[in-house]
Amino acid sequence: MFRSNIVSMTGYTPGEQPRGGDVVKLNTNENPYPCSPAVKAAIGRVCQAGLQKYPEPTALDFREAAAELLAAELPAITPEWILCGNGSDDVLTILTRTFVDSGDHVRFPRPSYVLYDTLAAIQGAKCDVVDFTPEWTLTDRFTKHCDKLRLAFLANPNSPSGTVLPPAEVARIAAALPCPLVVDEAYVDFADSNCLSLVGDSDRVIVTRTLSKSYALAGLRFGFAVAQPQVIEQLAKVKDSYNCDALAIAGATAAIGDRAWFDRTRAAVLETRARLLTELRARGFECVDSQANFIWCQPPGGDPKSLYERLKAAGILVRYMDYGESARGLRVTVGTDDQIDALLTKLDELLK
Amino acid sequence: MFRSNIVSMTGYTPGEQPRGGDVVKLNTNENPYPCSPAVKAAIGRVCQAGLQKYPEPTALDFREAAAELLAAELPAITPEWILCGNGSDDVLTILTRTFVDSGDHVRFPRPSYVLYDTLAAIQGAKCDVVDFTPEWTLTDRFTKHCDKLRLAFLANPNSPSGTVLPPAEVARIAAALPCPLVVDEAYVDFADSNCLSLVGDSDRVIVTRTLSKSYALAGLRFGFAVAQPQVIEQLAKVKDSYNCDALAIAGATAAIGDRAWFDRTRAAVLETRARLLTELRARGFECVDSQANFIWCQPPGGDPKSLYERLKAAGILVRYMDYGESARGLRVTVGTDDQIDALLTKLDELLK
Numbered sequence: 001m002f003r004s005n006i007v008s009m010t011g012y013t014p015g016e017q018p019r020g021g022d023v024v025k026l027n028t029n030e031n032p033y034p035c036s037p038a039v040k041a042a043i044g045r046v047c048q049a050g051l052q053k054y055p056e057p058t059a060l061d062f063r064e065a066a067a068e069l070l071a072a073e074l075p076a077i078t079p080e081w082i083l084c085g086n087g088s089d090d091v092l093t094i095l096t097r098t099f100v101d102s103g104d105h106v107r108f109p110r111p112s113y114v115l116y117d118t119l120a121a122i123q124g125a126k127c128d129v130v131d132f133t134p135e136w137t138l139t140d141r142f143t144k145h146c147d148k149l150r151l152a153f154l155a156n157p158n159s160p161s162g163t164v165l166p167p168a169e170v171a172r173i174a175a176a177l178p179c180p181l182v183v184d185e186a187y188v189d190f191a192d193s194n195c196l197s198l199v200g201d202s203d204r205v206i207v208t209r210t211l212s213k214s215y216a217l218a219g220l221r222f223g224f225a226v227a228q229p230q231v232i233e234q235l236a237k238v239k240d241s242y243n244c245d246a247l248a249i250a251g252a253t254a255a256i257g258d259r260a261w262f263d264r265t266r267a268a269v270l271e272t273r274a275r276l277l278t279e280l281r282a283r284g285f286e287c288v289d290s291q292a293n294f295i296w297c298q299p300p301g302g303d304p305k306s307l308y309e310r311l312k313a314a315g316i317l318v319r320y321m322d323y324g325e326s327a328r329g330l331r332v333t334v335g336t337d338d339q340i341d342a343l344l345t346k347l348d349e350l351l352k
Numbered sequence: 353m354f355r356s357n358i359v360s361m362t363g364y365t366p367g368e369q370p371r372g373g374d375v376v377k378l379n380t381n382e383n384p385y386p387c388s389p390a391v392k393a394a395i396g397r398v399c400q401a402g403l404q405k406y407p408e409p410t411a412l413d414f415r416e417a418a419a420e421l422l423a424a425e426l427p428a429i430t431p432e433w434i435l436c437g438n439g440s441d442d443v444l445t446i447l448t449r450t451f452v453d454s455g456d457h458v459r460f461p462r463p464s465y466v467l468y469d470t471l472a473a474i475q476g477a478k479c480d481v482v483d484f485t486p487e488w489t490l491t492d493r494f495t496k497h498c499d500k501l502r503l504a505f506l507a508n509p510n511s512p513s514g515t516v517l518p519p520a521e522v523a524r525i526a527a528a529l530p531c532p533l534v535v536d537e538a539y540v541d542f543a544d545s546n547c548l549s550l551v552g553d554s555d556r557v558i559v560t561r562t563l564s565k566s567y568a569l570a571g572l573r574f575g576f577a578v579a580q581p582q583v584i585e586q587l588a589k590v591k592d593s594y595n596c597d598a599l600a601i602a603g604a605t606a607a608i609g610d611r612a613w614f615d616r617t618r619a620a621v622l623e624t625r626a627r628l629l630t631e632l633r634a635r636g637f638e639c640v641d642s643q644a645n646f647i648w649c650q651p652p653g654g655d656p657k658s659l660y661e662r663l664k665a666a667g668i669l670v671r672y673m674d675y676g677e678s679a680r681g682l683r684v685t686v687g688t689d690d691q692i693d694a695l696l697t698k699l700d701e702l703l704k
Contacts, residue, residue, distance in 0.1 A: 001502075001532055001556065002586050003453050011589035014409050031404050040399045043599070047392045051571035051603070052383050054564070057366050086438050086573075089592045097474060101355050102454050115593070122449060122590055150353075180353055204353065212406070219403035219598035221438075234354045237363035238474055240441045241467070246571035247395070247599050251403070 005102075005124040012118040015319055024342050026333040027317040029159070029187070029294050031216035033268065033336070035251075036261035039217065042254035043247050055246040058236070059084035062244075062253045066224065069256055073196045080229040081199070083236060084252075086243045088186055088210035088223025092119060092153075094238045095182055095206065095225065099151040100125045107146075107177075108153040109138060111160055111323040113184065116153045125150075131326050136163035136288065143176035150179050156195065157187040160321050160331040162290030167195050170205075180204045180231075186223075187292035189214030189266060190273075196226060203228040213293055214266060215255045222252040269293050273334045279344050280332075283351060293334045300351065304330045307350065314346050357454075357476040364470040367671055376694050378685040379669040381511070381539070381646050383568035385620065385688070387603075388613035391569065394606035395599050407598040410588070411436035414596075414605045418576065421608055425548045432581040433551070435588060436604075438595045440538055440562035440575025444471060444505075446590045447534055447558065447577065451503040452477045459498075459529075460505040461490060463512060463675040465536065468505045477502075483678050488515035488640065495528035502531050508547065509539040512673050512683040514642025519547050522557075532556045532583075538575075539644035541566030541618060542625075548578060555580040565645055566618060567607045574604040621645050625686045631696050632684075635703060645686045652703065656682045659702065666698050 015028035063079035070077050085091035092115065100106055102124035108116040110129045120127045128149065130142045136158065154173070157164045165173075174181040185207055188194045198205040206227040212218035222244065225235065244252075256262075277295055280287050284300030299307045308320035308330060319331040332343070367380035415431035422429050437443035444467065452458055454476035460468040462481045472479045480501065482494045488510065506525070509516045517525075526533045537559055540546045550557040558579040564570035574596065577587065596604075608614075629647055632639050636652030651659045660672035660682060671683040684695070 002450055006450050006586055006589055009589060012593055014406070014593040017406050017408055019408060019412070025405065028406055030406065034402045034404060039403065043395065043399055046571070047395055050386045050568075051391065052386060052568040053377065054366070054369050054380055054382065054570040055573075056369055056371060060371070086442075086597075087592065087594055089594065090438075093592055098354055098358050101476060118589075124453060216402075216404040218406045218594075219398070221407075221594060221597040234358055237358055237361060237470075240439065240445055241364055241366040242439055242441065242570075242573060245438070245573040245597065245600060248597060 003124065005121060009118070009121040012115055016317060018317070022315060024316040024335065024339045026335050026339060026343065027319040029213055029292070029333045030218050031213055031265065031269070031293065032339060033216055033265050035216040036255055036258035038254040038258045038261070039251040042250040046246050046250045051246060054242050055244060055249055057241050059244045059249045062224070062249055065253050065256055070196060070226065073194065074200050074226070076200050077226065080232060081226055083225045083227070083232045083239065084244050085223045085225070085239065086248070087212065087221040088184070088208045089115065090239070090243055091208050091223050091225045092182070092184065094235050096120065096123055096151065097238045098235050099180060101150070103148070104150040105146055105148040106151050106153070107142065107149055109142065109158070111321070111327040113153070113155045113159055132161070136161050137165065138173065143173055145178050152177055152179055152181045153184060154181060155184040155186065157191050157292040159187065159292065159294070160296045160329065161288050162187070162292040162294055162296055163288060164191050164193065164291045167193055167198060170195050171198050171201070174198060174202055174205045177204070180206060183207045186210045187213055190269060190293045191291035199226050199228065203231055206231060211252050211255055214262070216265065217251065217255060220248050220251050222248045269334050272337055272340055276332065276334055276340050283347055295332050295334070296329055297332065298329045304328055310350050311346060316343055316346055355476065357473060361470070361473040364467055368669060370669070374667060376668040376687065376691045378687050378691060378695065379671040381565055381644070381685045382570045383565055383617065383621070383645065384686070384691060385568055385617050387568040388607050388610035390606040390610045390613070391603040394602040398598050398602045403598060406594050407596060407601055409593050411596045411601045414576070414601055417605050417608055422548060422578065425546070426552050426578070428552050429578065432584060433578055435577045435579070435584045435591065436596050437575045437577070437591065438600070439564065439573040440536070440560045441467065442595055443560050443575050443577045444534070444536065446587050448472065448475055448503065449590045450587050451532060453502070455500070456502040457498055457500040458503050458505070459494065459501055461494065461510070463673070463679040465505070465507045465511055484513070488513050489517065490525065495525055497530050504529055504531055504533045505536060506533060507536040507538065509543050509644040511539065511644065511646070512648040512681065513640050514644040514646055514648055515640060516543050516545065516643045519545055519550060522547050523550050523553070526550060526554055526557045529556070532558060535559045538562045539565055542621060542645045543643035551578050551580065555583055558583065563604050563607055566614070568617065569603065569607060572600050572603050574600045621686050624689055624692055628684065628686055628692050635699055647684050647686070648681055649684065650681045656680055662702050663698060668695055668698055
């Protein structure tokens with residue numbers, strides 16, 4: 001009675017989210033710092049006003065605030081250029097459903113965000129996977145023509161590598177592709193560049209962002225897409241009517257309004273990232289330079305899975321990722337300095 | 353560049369959600385009372401603990417509490433029988449994506465919840481619409497065999513009529529249908545019966561519920577499906593990993609735990625519903641006996657659209673619904689007694 005593609009797929013397995021408290025959690029790229037106090041205040045106000053009414057269906061308050069904030073990089077932007085979602089996963093789902101039909105092809109690099117594979121599978125589409133080069137760049141294979149290709153995803157910064165393709169290169173890829181390109185900028189606030197301006201030049205570039213990472217709001221579920229208004233108009237037909245709840249809309253709007261919190265927290269994460277990179281390399285890890293809030297590394301001795309398990313047994317969760325032939329390693333989230341100290345101490349013990 | 357079915361569809365238009373305050377809002381079946389204070393307390397605790405981490409991906413706290421609550425009517429239920437969603441719209445979306453492919457057929461009655469049409473259109477499926485009889489029952493046309501039929505929806509209580517098909521009749525329909533039946537029980541807490549026990553007897557019956565109406569939490573977005581575990585297992589592959597946020601999970605769990613609030617609020621809504629029905633009939637409205645928190649009616653004079661507009665101009669929002677040949681009328685949400693007084697006073701003035 002089910003669609004055959006649903007029965008045959010395995011489903012996306014999110015990183016472990018232990019219910020208990022006492023874990024050093026460096027496995028799902030959460031921000032280790034509490035969110036802006038303005039978020040709690042805004043949520044409190046909504047609770048006070050009551051939750052019995054439906055939220056504004058398009059998260060207009062957020063879109064107005066975000067358009068103002070992003071105009072520095074994309075002068076043409078108005079609220080009509082923004083679609084909000086229940087986390088950027090919701091936005092990626094909406095994009096896939098808008099562009100991709102059963103039997104179509106979806107292209108994305110490997111190793112990258114595993115969800116793209118799942119989204120294609122749910123649509124009954126075929127994945128056209130293109131391996132990154134050893135230098136984390138893409139060859140012309142990524143822009144190769146294909147009649148059935150309907151959508152391409154590019155996480156930039158990429159996960160698990162933390163690497164970034166420069167905007168000029170992404171623009172070249174977008175122009176060469178025969179289909180729209182989703183630039184998934186979930187981690188972009190930790191990077192040196194972004195692709196927002198490309199949206200102004202092409203209706204085939206769609207940038208997605210989330211408040212989960214840089215705004216420390218993974219628990220709130222809020223993300224958004226930026227695209228030209230005629231694209232947003234089609235995406236809006238596919239989203240659930242009230243996909244963002246009243247608390248998330250108010251909290252997200254407050255979050256992007258607190259620039260002091262953002263600057264301070266970003267600086268702290270980048271500082272700890274630099275230290276973590278140095279310390280891992282000092283212990284013989286092979287690490288990729290990261291522009292995200294995590295570091296992709298291969299431990300000395302070449303057995304990342306065993307090290308992941310031994311760390312987990314010691315109450316320290318990192319993410320072991322196995323992309324088969326193309327990559328195996330550990331993705332370590334940049335935590336607080338205390339969390340990183342706990343990790344390093346335990347590594348010294350385990351690698352002795 | 354878009355799928356053709358997306359471009360050609362019009363998209364679901366939710367009821368008006370005015371941003372300002374001073375409207376008597378009787379148009380989208382919200383509960384007029386504030387939610388249980390336990391909800392605010394639970395949300396406050398989550399805010400205090402922080403929002404930086406991802407929520408538990410399956411809303412386990414809620415599923416445990418709900419299984420305990422619903423065991424009275426469905427003894428076999430465990431948390432594995434429940435799938436949670438970002439409002440029951442999310443659950444209906446997941447169901448459609450799990451069962452329905454491009455070119456398949458989806459069956460539902462008319463007039464009913466307009467979203468079923470939208471969900472089918474997004475999948476590229478064909479709507480097989482079956483008119484209710486004048487007595488709001490369904491003929492054998494609803495269970496007719498069709499090779500392409502993959503899913504049937506039945507809102508029970510139905511919107512806009514507020515009518516209910518008894519569980520025995522729903523069981524007969526489910527057994528006769530060649531596909532799974534979704535019994536959408538969004539309004540069931542205002543009714544005299546429900547179909548939960550049918551889920552125990554058949555893996556082809558799926559019951560969906562929402563906390564938007566009877567728990568006064570439309571702003572929070574929380575709904576769930578009850579089905580046999582082997583069905584839930586497939587649905588879970590299609591949902592977004594973190595489709596319910598941490599605040600909604602905690603709030604929803606607290607809400608269903610406060611039975612005193614529920615009983616008191618339900619009783620108040622039912623009492624006002626009875627009064628509204630009497631008063632509308634006294635003014636010459638043709639009304640359907642309702643088991644939901646709204647009343648479907650045709651005003652005297654036969655021009656529901658004009659009356660809707662005149663009420664709106666006076667700051668009173670009801671829902672004008674136009675299903676073409678099959679039905680036109682006003683759906684009036686059961687508000688507080690004060691709101692209903694305001695409506696009746698204005699009606700007396702307009703219908704003079």
